[in-house]
Amino acid sequence: MNALEYRVGIGWDSHRLVSGGPLRIGGTEIPFDHQLDGHSDGDVLLHAITDAILGAASAGDIGELFPNTDPANHKRDSADFLLAARERVTDLGFAIVNIDCVLLAERPKILEYKSAIIERIAGIVGVNTYSVGLKAKTGEGIGPVGEGKVIEAHCVALLGRAPGARL
DSSP, X not given: OOSOEEEEEEEEEEEEEEESOOEXXXXXXXXXXXXXXXXXXXXXXXXXXXXXXXXXXXXXXXXXXXXXXXXXXXXXXXXXXXXXXXXXXXXXXXXXXXEEEXXXXXXXXXXXXXXXXXXXXXXXXXXXXXXXXXXEEOOTTOHHHXXXXXXXXXXXXXXXXXXXXXX
């Protein structure tokens, strides 16, 4: 078969909001009076993208590669996780075609930071900005997102591999 092989992966993450700041989403610092609580920097968006990319290549998940029981991952920059995922799928012969994400947060409003977040993600994974989609939604006052207790991210990644690429 001479057609490209395509693989799709899904990623999801959520973290509680706690007092303090700034907030870090998509590798971008956003001025806010709360931050995400996590073993690493808690960047839900980069975590979800990391899992989507790894899942598309059947290459594990963020918890397997970077366990929260490892002190080396404490307060670690989540961009490191995403870069490692990119390298892992590249070593398997895949290229990242595109990423599409939905960020669920009641506050803060993300629109002002959307371009910077997309540029940062594109830079980490090595694609053009038009290959990264990002939508921000609120919880409409419903559930933990709507009550401003958590932020969630859902992502899909599409990988492609040329015929004859090594496994």
